[in-house]
Amino acid sequence: MVNIYITYILLGVLLPLIALLYDGIERKMTARIQGRVGPPITQSWLDFIKLLTKKVKLPEDTNMLMLFTGLVLMFAGAFIPLIMVFMRKGDLILLMYLMVGGTLGILLTGLAFRSPYSRVGVSREMQMAFAYEISFIFAIVITIMVTGCRTLESCNVSSIPLVKWPLLLIPFILFLFVAPAKVGVVPVDIGEAESEIAEGPFVEIGGRYLAIAKLSKSMKMLALMQLITLLYLLPADVTGIWYWIYSFVIDGVLVFFTISVVRNAASRIKIDQAVKFYATVPLTIGIIGLVIVYLMRGWGM
Amino acid sequence: MKVGVILKHIWENLFTEPMTKKFPKEPVQLPEGFRGRVGYIPENCIMCNMCVLNCPANAIEIKPEEDGKRWTLHYDRCLNCMICVEVCPVEALYNDDKEPFRVVTDRINAIETGKVPMVSCPICGKKVPRPSNTMVKRMMKEVTPRNLLKAAVCPQCKKDHKPEEIDAIIDKILEEGSYPDMDKLLGKEGLE
Amino acid sequence: MSLWSLLFDPDNSIWVYRINAGSCNGCEIETTPLFTPRYDAERFGIKWVGTPRHADVVLVTGPVTAVAKESVMEVLSQVPDPHVVIAIGSCAVSGGVFRGSYALEGPLDNLYPVDLYVLGCPPKPEGILTALLEAKKILKAKRKGQHQEKPLVVDPAGMVMGR
Numbered sequence: 001m002v003n004i005y006i007t008y009i010l011l012g013v014l015l016p017l018i019a020l021l022y023d024g025i026e027r028k029m030t031a032r033i034q035g036r037v038g039p040p041i042t043q044s045w046l047d048f049i050k051l052l053t054k055k056v057k058l059p060e061d062t063n064m065l066m067l068f069t070g071l072v073l074m075f076a077g078a079f080i081p082l083i084m085v086f087m088r089k090g091d092l093i094l095l096m097y098l099m100v101g102g103t104l105g106i107l108l109t110g111l112a113f114r115s116p117y118s119r120v121g122v123s124r125e126m127q128m129a130f131a132y133e134i135s136f137i138f139a140i141v142i143t144i145m146v147t148g149c150r151t152l153e154s155c156n157v158s159s160i161p162l163v164k165w166p167l168l169l170i171p172f173i174l175f176l177f178v179a180p181a182k183v184g185v186v187p188v189d190i191g192e193a194e195s196e197i198a199e200g201p202f203v204e205i206g207g208r209y210l211a212i213a214k215l216s217k218s219m220k221m222l223a224l225m226q227l228i229t230l231l232y233l234l235p236a237d238v239t240g241i242w243y244w245i246y247s248f249v250i251d252g253v254l255v256f257f258t259i260s261v262v263r264n265a266a267s268r269i270k271i272d273q274a275v276k277f278y279a280t281v282p283l284t285i286g287i288i289g290l291v292i293v294y295l296m297r298g299w300g301m
Numbered sequence: 302m303k304v305g306v307i308l309k310h311i312w313e314n315l316f317t318e319p320m321t322k323k324f325p326k327e328p329v330q331l332p333e334g335f336r337g338r339v340g341y342i343p344e345n346c347i348m349c350n351m352c353v354l355n356c357p358a359n360a361i362e363i364k365p366e367e368d369g370k371r372w373t374l375h376y377d378r379c380l381n382c383m384i385c386v387e388v389c390p391v392e393a394l395y396n397d398d399k400e401p402f403r404v405v406t407d408r409i410n411a412i413e414t415g416k417v418p419m420v421s422c423p424i425c426g427k428k429v430p431r432p433s434n435t436m437v438k439r440m441m442k443e444v445t446p447r448n449l450l451k452a453a454v455c456p457q458c459k460k461d462h463k464p465e466e467i468d469a470i471i472d473k474i475l476e477e478g479s480y481p482d483m484d485k486l487l488g489k490e491g492l493e
Numbered sequence: 494m495s496l497w498s499l500l501f502d503p504d505n506s507i508w509v510y511r512i513n514a515g516s517c518n519g520c521e522i523e524t525t526p527l528f529t530p531r532y533d534a535e536r537f538g539i540k541w542v543g544t545p546r547h548a549d550v551v552l553v554t555g556p557v558t559a560v561a562k563e564s565v566m567e568v569l570s571q572v573p574d575p576h577v578v579i580a581i582g583s584c585a586v587s588g589g590v591f592r593g594s595y596a597l598e599g600p601l602d603n604l605y606p607v608d609l610y611v612l613g614c615p616p617k618p619e620g621i622l623t624a625l626l627e628a629k630k631i632l633k634a635k636r637k638g639q640h641q642e643k644p645l646v647v648d649p650a651g652m653v654m655g656r
Contacts, residue, residue: 027535035314036321036530039538042499043506046538050503050549053636057546057573198543206546206573265307321533325626329619358583358590377587380614402613402620404627408586408602411612 008083015082015222016215018248020044022225022255023218029260044218048211056207063112067205070108071212077102078219085226088152088239095152095227096140099182102220103129106191109213110201121200124271125191131278132181138286139171139178143231145293146171156230158237167296170289172232177282179228179258181274183221187266188274221259225251329401336381339374340397343415343492345435346372352385352394361385368491369418369430377408391435418491420482422455423474424462429455431485447475449486503636504629506538510548510572514565514601516555519615520582524552532618539625545571550628552621553601556584556591562598569605575635577628579609581621586610606642 023044031038081098084090103125110122146167149155157168181188192200202213229250238246269277322330331337348370353361360378364371386394405411419428432452434444441448450471459467474480485491498505511524527534528541542548545568557565569578580601583589588600601607608631611624634640 031533031535032319033311033314034530035317035319036533037319037536038533039535040499043538045500046503046506047540049501050506053503054549055574057571199547203544204546210547261308261311264311265304319533320530321536322531324532324619324622329617358592375587377610377612378583378589378592379612380583380590382614402611402616402623404620404624405610405612406608408610408612411610 007087011083011086015086016079016219017045019082019218019222020048020215022222022251025252026221026255026259029256030264033260033264044214048215051206051211051214052208054207056209058206059113059115059204061114062204066108066112067209070105070110070112071209073101073105073108074216075105075212077105078216078223082219082223082226084152085223085230086244088230088243090152092140092144092150092152092155096137099136099220099223100129100133102216103133105216106201109205113204115203117198117203118201121191121203125201127271127275128181128188128190128278131275132178132282135174135278135282135286136178136182138283138290139174142171142174142286142289142293143168145290145297152230156234156237157232158234167293168232170285170292172228174282174286174289175228175232176258177278179224180262181278182224183259184217185259186263187269190268190271190274221255222251225254225258228254331398331401335398335401336383336396337398338376338400338403339379339381339383339385339413340395341372341374341413341415342393342395343372343417344488345391345393345433346415346417347391347393347433347436348372348417348430349390351388351390355384355388357382357384366416369416371414371416374413376403376411376413391433393433393435414493416492418485420453420485422453422458423450423480424454424458424467424470427455427457429453434488446483446487447471450474450480453486504633506540507625507629507632508540508542508547508549509552509625510542510545510550511552511554512565512568514553514555514585515558515561516582516584520554520584523615523618524554524581524621527618527621532622534622534625537622537626545569546573548572548576549632550577550579550625552579552581553585554581556588557598557601557604558596559598562604566604575632577608577631577635578605579611579624579628580607581611581624582616583612583614586612589614
């Protein structure tokens with residue numbers, strides 16, 4: 001019994017640090033792609049510590065209840081999924097709800113201030129959420145229908161026969177479309193645009209509140225990458241320490257391809273273009289995939 | 302769609318050295334004719350006030366002191382436009398293009414300064430400003446202690462004595478070594 | 494870089510915000526290349542932010558014109574402690590060519606305590622980088638509470654001379 005408690009406490013301390021380390025690795029990769037020397041890998045740790053030493057100066061008419069609720073929701077929506085995926089315990093549908101709760105946290109944080117920048121950021125983030133969450137839901141539903149299970153322990157690609165692996169290609173592609181939007185990376189980080197609306201919902205917070213917000217964003221990225229690795233890139237059923245080592249390496253590669261390369265090859269698109277894209281291409285793929293899987297189940301496969 | 306071009310660049314950049322300049326470890330590379338700091342040579346200055354009148358930022362001032370006049374450039378107002386360098390008739394200012402910027406915490410003391418002292422006439426002892434090296438070079442072709450002493454003779458004495466008498470007095474002074482302001486005349490002290 | 498400075502030193506992460514108080518944009522053109530591949534400032538941990546509430550270091554360019562004075566003072570009051578203000582270019586330091594004009598509310602010294610001055614018109618990006626690296630030491634002293642502010646010096650004619 002004690003072992004489990006110690007494991008969870010250790011994870012609670014180490015996982016945020018590992019998430020920030022991945023954020024630093026992503027920054028270094030972006031810098032090398034652009035042809036410059038980047039910051040050291042531990043730069044995100046230093047940012048976090050520095051944010052904790054600054055005194056906070058919020059505007060006077062901030063709604064503190066909304067701010068705190070939003071921050072707690074954001075943190076919970078990123079931290080609990082990370083632990084669930086790491087320890088491979090829990091329900092897939094619960095994971096989906098928690099991650100959507102994280103987005104709700106961002107919206108609440110933005111609505112606590114009266115600044116027009118944060119209001120515009122909140123409205124754009126809501127529109128983006130409507131656009132990509134449907135594809136996310138389709139991906140998870142197709143995975144559950146193909147593998148036939150709902151928990152994270154057994155719900156991965158190694159639990160189904162080799163013949164059915166191409167069927168899981170559809171949710172994998174859907175996840176690759178959704179990942180930049182959920183994490184908030186350049187072609188589609190419209191809710192938190194740095195230069196257009198002065199960082200959107202986070203324009204007026206500073207100090208330790210901003211530290212929690214940035215930490216939640218990094219943990220969300222790591223949780224999403226781990227989820228993709230667990231569900232679609234695990235050819236044999238390994239558990240324990242080998243699984244952790246394997247998943248960290250694959251996470252690095254995935255971060256490179258889905259976040260760094262995409263971020264440097266594209267510029268930010270407008271909100272109507274983004275919604276139009278997400279409401280046509282991934283949605284069509286999702287519907288086609290669902291129909292195919294349903295028909296195959298109907299034929300007894 | 303030019304996706305292929307972008308991906309090719311990304312792949313190349315990953316395997317070549319970054320193009321960043323290693324600034325604090327390497328010195329700054331300046332192009333030719335860069336306009337840097339303005340340098341002042343008090344040995345050449347004749348205090349004509351051309352630089353004071355032509356500076357667009359009013360950054361130069363010349364003030365009399367108890368032993369001569371002092372030239373000051375307030376570097377926190379200077380724009381490095383080099384108008385004073387072009388306008389100076391005796392080449393007392395030059396473009397010292399080694400310093401492209403300056404970071405200070407105290408802007409009142411960011412000044413360049415120099416002084417032209419008074420020396421005494423070798424014949425009658427009246428105080429005259431120190432003769433400029435440029436003018437001595439132009440008039441007498443060479444800057445030697447003898448020429449400097451000749452240029453330091455005051456106008457009244459030039460009227461009263463003949464040129465051969467002045468030469469004789471100066472030769473005698475150089476032999477005896479009895480001129481009190483020799484250091485200031487040669488530019489070894491009194492010019493900061 | 495030692496292990497302390499890589500892992501725990503909060504002065505190795507500096508977030509910069511820029512204010513244009515009526516400048517001719519020459520100094521803006523010299524500040525922008527700091528975050529491009531040629532003069533990479535990110536290798537020292539310096540990052541650009543879009544709002545003053547996240548900033549550690551504020552770069553001010555331009556003499557503070559009468560039209561811009563109110564906005565500049567309001568934005569400067571929103572920067573959280575501890576912070577460092579750097580005046581860039583000879584206009585922000587002393588008014589430059591425009592000193593004494595009717596449209597100026599004085600160089601930044603008259604209105605707000607400035608910690609570092611970068612002289613030049615405009616200074617090269619390496620100069621601004623040097624100032625940002627100097628600002629690390631001032632930030633460290635301010636965090637410990639050991640920084641002393643110098644008093645304003647006014648000359649007999651009533652014109653502010655600096656600190």
